[in-house]
Amino acid sequence: MKMQMHALSATLTREDGMTEPRIEITDNLDLLLGVLPPRVRQQLEAAPALETLIEVVLDLGRQAEARFPSGGLPLNRGQVTREDLDYMVARIGAFTKDNRAGIERTLHRISALRNRFGEIIGLTCRVGRAVYGTVEIVRDVIESGKSVLILGRPGVGKTTLLREAARVLADDLGRRVVIVDTSNEIAGDGDIPHPGIGRARRMQVPTPELQHAVMIEAVENHMPEVVVIDEIGTEAEALAARTIAERGVQLIATAHGNTLDNLITNPTLADLIGGIHSVTLGDEEARRRRTQKTVLERKAPPTFDVLIEIHSQERFAVHLDVATVVDALLRQAPVRPQLRLRRADGGVDLESPPAPPVAPARAPAIAAVRRRRVRIFPYAVSRERLERAIREIEAPAVVCSHPRDADLVLTLRALARKHPKKLRELMTHSVPVHAVNANTVPRLSEFLRDHFDLEAEGPDPEQQAALREAEDAIACAIAERRSIELAPQNAYVRRLQHELAGAYGLESESVGTQPFRRIVIRPTRAESGSGRRVLPSPRQHFA
Numbered sequence: 231m232k233m234q235m236h237a238l239s240a241t242l243t244r245e246d247g248m249t250e251p252r253i254e255i256t257d258n259l260d261l262l263l264g265v266l267p268p269r270v271r272q273q274l275e276a277a278p279a280l281e282t283l284i285e286v287v288l289d290l291g292r293q294a295e296a297r298f299p300s301g302g303l304p305l306n307r308g309q310v311t312r313e314d315l316d317y318m319v320a321r322i323g324a325f326t327k328d329n330r331a332g333i334e335r336t337l338h339r340i341s342a343l344r345n346r347f348g349e350i351i352g353l354t355c356r357v358g359r360a361v362y363g364t365v366e367i368v369r370d371v372i373e374s375g376k377s378v379l380i381l382g383r384p385g386v387g388k389t390t391l392l393r394e395a396a397r398v399l400a401d402d403l404g405r406r407v408v409i410v411d412t413s414n415e416i417a418g419d420g421d422i423p424h425p426g427i428g429r430a431r432r433m434q435v436p437t438p439e440l441q442h443a444v445m446i447e448a449v450e451n452h453m454p455e456v457v458v459i460d461e462i463g464t465e466a467e468a469l470a471a472r473t474i475a476e477r478g479v480q481l482i483a484t485a486h487g488n489t490l491d492n493l494i495t496n497p498t499l500a501d502l503i504g505g506i507h508s509v510t511l512g513d514e515e516a517r518r519r520r521t522q523k524t525v526l527e528r529k530a531p532p533t534f535d536v537l538i539e540i541h542s543q544e545r546f547a548v549h550l551d552v553a554t555v556v557d558a559l560l561r562q563a564p565v566r567p568q569l570r571l572r573r574a575d576g577g578v579d580l581e582s583p584p585a586p587p588v589a590p591a592r593a594p595a596i597a598a599v600r601r602r603r604v605r606i607f608p609y610a611v612s613r614e615r616l617e618r619a620i621r622e623i624e625a626p627a628v629v630c631s632h633p634r635d636a637d638l639v640l641t642l643r644a645l646a647r648k649h650p651k652k653l654r655e656l657m658t659h660s661v662p663v664h665a666v667n668a669n670t671v672p673r674l675s676e677f678l679r680d681h682f683d684l685e686a687e688g689p690d691p692e693q694q695a696a697l698r699e700a701e702d703a704i705a706c707a708i709a710e711r712r713s714i715e716l717a718p719q720n721a722y723v724r725r726l727q728h729e730l731a732g733a734y735g736l737e738s739e740s741v742g743t744q745p746f747r748r749i750v751i752r753p754t755r756a757e758s759g760s761g762r763r764v765l766p767s768p769r770q771h772f773a
């Protein structure tokens with residue numbers, strides 16, 4: 231069997247001054263070309279930069295297409311026929327339930343498109359490459375014995391890093407490594423795994439739904455020191471990963487998501503980093519922490535000790551202590567991962583980002599943007615008024631539509647005293663219930679300020695809302711050169727709106743009678759005739 235290999239040379243500098251072997255990319259491209267229809271193979275073999283081929287797409291009744299990093303290349307010798315598809319299917323492995331097949335002892339992946347009768351009408355032939363040497367940028371982390379979670383966008387190299395990590399741990403360190411290979415992407419198709427995983431052992435998964443069961447089976451039956459898993463994506467798989475970690479086995483895995491923030495906001499996978507839950511603090515504790523009364527905290531130790539974000543093949547962000555980082559993010563504290571950059575010569579540079587500016591001790595408006603918003607379910611409380619109160623005081627909250635999604639329930643005090651059946655049902659779901667005296671914007675704003683420990687700043691909330699309406703009207707009048715009518719206000723608020731309009735050279739007039747007297751903002755005659763003017767932001771004027 232002929233093996234086609236493309237190698238990239240790069241010197242990898244170690245701390246002891248020695249050099250590591252060069253990076254090598256092995257793709258077995260000749261084996262993939264061998265299963266393609268002859269006319270498609272002939273055109274591909276003549277294509278430039280064949281070693282960078284990403285995939286070949288064959289759809290029934292269309293021209294075949296080869297895809298490279300620089301773009302697609304149509305293969306113009308006729309359209310794809312059923313005979314072409316049958317030719318390929320006869321030369322590759324059987325398709326599994328996820329419509330994937332492969333070529334034995336290679337990393338190439340062939341995925342099928344089917345019509346509603348189950349017949350194959352298209353094939354995507356993805357080139358698989360084993361890249362030796364990529365793990366050097368995080369080798370110290372992999373060899374530390376700590377469990378490592380790898381995140382990154384599709385195609386950035388997560389699976390390639392997993393494969394190389396398994397080989398290094400099995401061959402260089404002599405550890406017992408078991409790979410749970412759901413789609414045969416790590417160790418290739420067939421019963422004999424690809425040599426890219428070294429002496430690591432591979433357990434194949436019959437269907438993706440059984441991945442969590444095979445993960446547990448790997449630990450119970452084969453006594454591994456290291457378990458390697460690609461794409462943890464369900465709650466059952468997250469629970470299986472925690473079970474494995476609690477047994478003292480090192481885990482190296484990838485998960486859906488690009489950054490640590492994605493996991494914090496993903497209720498299915500948050501357990502991988504310790505799980506997140508809402509805790510209500512007492513008044514004294516909230517004042518001591520200088521935070522809101524309802525805060526998010528980590529429920530348990532993280533399943534993974536270290537998290538690696540792959541930004542690109544040359545840039546990695548490493549969080550060396552996941553527990554500390556998650557706690558810091560939940561407290562709105564700055565997080566500074568260790569950045570690792572691969573140089574052109576293969577060496578690795580460590581880079582620390584500049585420290586972010588420290589926010590004031592009491593900056594509720596800024597903190598409200600950063601923290602995860604508390605979900606409030608209004609029961610017998612006006613949803614519109616509650617949303618208006620949240621906007622006006624910039625509270626870190628959002629109104630939700632169902633109590634099962636809520637962090638707290640807000641109702642009226644008079645109703646709470648009657649203790650209706652529906653409210654009792656809500657209280658049995660362990661969701662805290664709070665009450666307000668009246669269903670008005672000022673009372674709702676007062677509750678939100680007290681609950682989130684926000685200080686009242688600036689104008690009265692209703693005045694602030696009226697001025698914001700005037701600001702929006704000014705911007706619209708300038709941009710669209712038309713008159714804008716505002717909502718009715720009292721005399722004092724109308725005077726503030728008149729002053730705001732006059733500050734920007736716009737005309738304003740009070741119209742109507744009380745209690746519906748309101749102002750109309752108009753562009754000046756010169757404005758409406760000569761086009762738009764560039765004016766400073768109204769918010770800057772009132773800052």
